[in-house]
Amino acid sequence: MYTELPIPDNELDRVMGLSDYNIDFTSTENNFKDLAKLAASVAGTEISLVNLIDSYTQWTISSHGLNIDQMPREESVCQYTIVEDEHFEVTDLSEDVRFKDRFYVTNDPKVRYYYGIPLKSNGLNIGALCLLDRNIKSLAPEKTELLKIIAEEIVNRLNAYKIIDSLRNKVTEVTSTQNKVVHDIRGPLAGIIGLAQIVSEQGKENNMDEVLEFINMIYKSGNSILELADEILTSENKAVTLQGGELNLKTFREKLEKLYIPQARSKNIDLPISISPETDNIPFSKSKLLQITGNLISNAIKFTPNGGFVNVKLALIQKEISNVLKIIVKDSGIGLKQDQIDSILSGDSTTTHGTDGEKGYGFGLALVKHLIEGQKGTLKISSDESGATFEVELSQ
Incomplete structure (x- = not known):
């Protein structure tokens, strides 16, 4: 018997909203480390995590006191936080x-206390700031208010990086848009810095150590984003680098291996990822690629029995007008019936359970279909007794 999963009423909109950030989960730790540390300091807990939750996985984009990158969504506590408006608290897990x-709970770190605050983006709970401790605790109201402010700052910073990432992709094409976006970044951040200076001075007089630490860290982070905006503004004549908004087949494979081999190992599943060597250094846009391919891989792992395999093939096919990126994900799983394939392609797929008892949320493949359509690509699905194959083609 399966425990009913907590699923937000707006789940499809929620995962689509998260996908709009186009986050590379392999390179986020340093962007939010100061806020994770600050949250633990304010709450007085040993551990704090900044978690984003997609269709299958809880991704820890920054942590303090615990080294963790991801866990299955159905095993997390934060899945309960994202269905709440204010917070979710468990005194003794x-x-x-x-x-x-x-x-x-049963093994290291043997946590007992949990307090989570939803990370709200345009009315959608895309993740949670959570505080954990090995001892039973309680938080004073003034501390929870400060934690809410930190959660808001995490989302503000996500939005700033989203704008900057978008700007990098267009820096050589649309100078006027570039200037406007940088101006939009500078205005609110300059206001935050000015306010931080005022509150910092008042804080010193009142000896509010926790508030001072919070304000000082926002002040430093705001300045760093302003410096980055200035750097982009002065790079008008520079070519877009691979580190900006692009990948090649080599870097694409490396990121997928880092993100999804841990998931495969948990079920003893082999996850080879091959690339076409003749085009492995040609750059292409990374927009939504990790979200599309990652959801397909997670879905394949979910429906593949222990000891099976998930084969991923990546190829960039050079064409006269535009190149075509081909992504093939084939598994040795339980396969799909034709009505299930039709349901996925029509956008009506529903949740099912995986081969190892994993619980489903029903929106992973619906999100993939939506993202592929947004990129004007194609999705083909085939299946037989040996497993299912998903084939994606995207113009680059």
């Missing part, structure tokens, strides 16, 4: 039937 058998 070991006494809660939903969590008492989780690995992080």
Whole structure:
């Protein structure tokens, strides 16, 4: 018997909203490390995590006190936080039937206390700022208010990086748009810095150490983003580098291996990722590629029995007008019936359980279809007794 999963009413909109950030989960730790540390300091907890939750996985984009990159969504506590408006608190995880058998409760770090605040973006809870401790605790109201401010700053910073990433992709094409976006970044951030200076001075007089630390860190982070905006503004005549908004087949494979081999190993599944060597250094836009391919890989792992395989093939085919990126994900799983394939391609796919008891949320493949259509690409699905194959083609 499966425990009912907490799913937000706006789940498809929520995962689509998260995908709009086009986040590369392999390179986010340093962007939010100061805020994760600050949250733990304010709450007085040993551990704090900044988590984003997609269709299958909880991604920890920054952490303090615990080294963790990801976990299956169905095993997380934060899946309950994202269905709340304000917060979700569990005084003792070991006494809660939903969590008492989780690995992080029964084994190291053996956490007991949990407090989570939703990360809200345009009315959508895309993740959670969570505080964890090995001892039972309680948080004073003034501390929870400060934690809400930190959660808002995390989303503000995500939005700033989203704008900057978009700007990098267009820096050589649309100078006027570039100037406007940088101006839009500078205005609110300059206001934050000015306010931080005022509150910092008042804080010193009142000896508010926690508030001072919070304000000072926002002041430093705001300045760093302003410096980055200035750097982009002065790079008008520079070519867009691979590190900006592009990948090649080599870097694409490296990122997929880092993100999804841990998931495959948890079920003893082989996950080879091959690339076409003749075009492995040609750059292409990374927009939505990690989201599309990652969801296909996670879905394949979910429906492949222990000891099976998920083969991924990446190829860039050179064409006269534009290149075509081809992504093939084939698994040795339980396969799909034709009505299931039709349902996926029509956007009506529903949730099912995986081969190892994993619970489903029903929106992973719907998101993939939406993203591919947004990129004006194509999705083909085939299946037989040996497993299912998903084939994507995207113009580059």
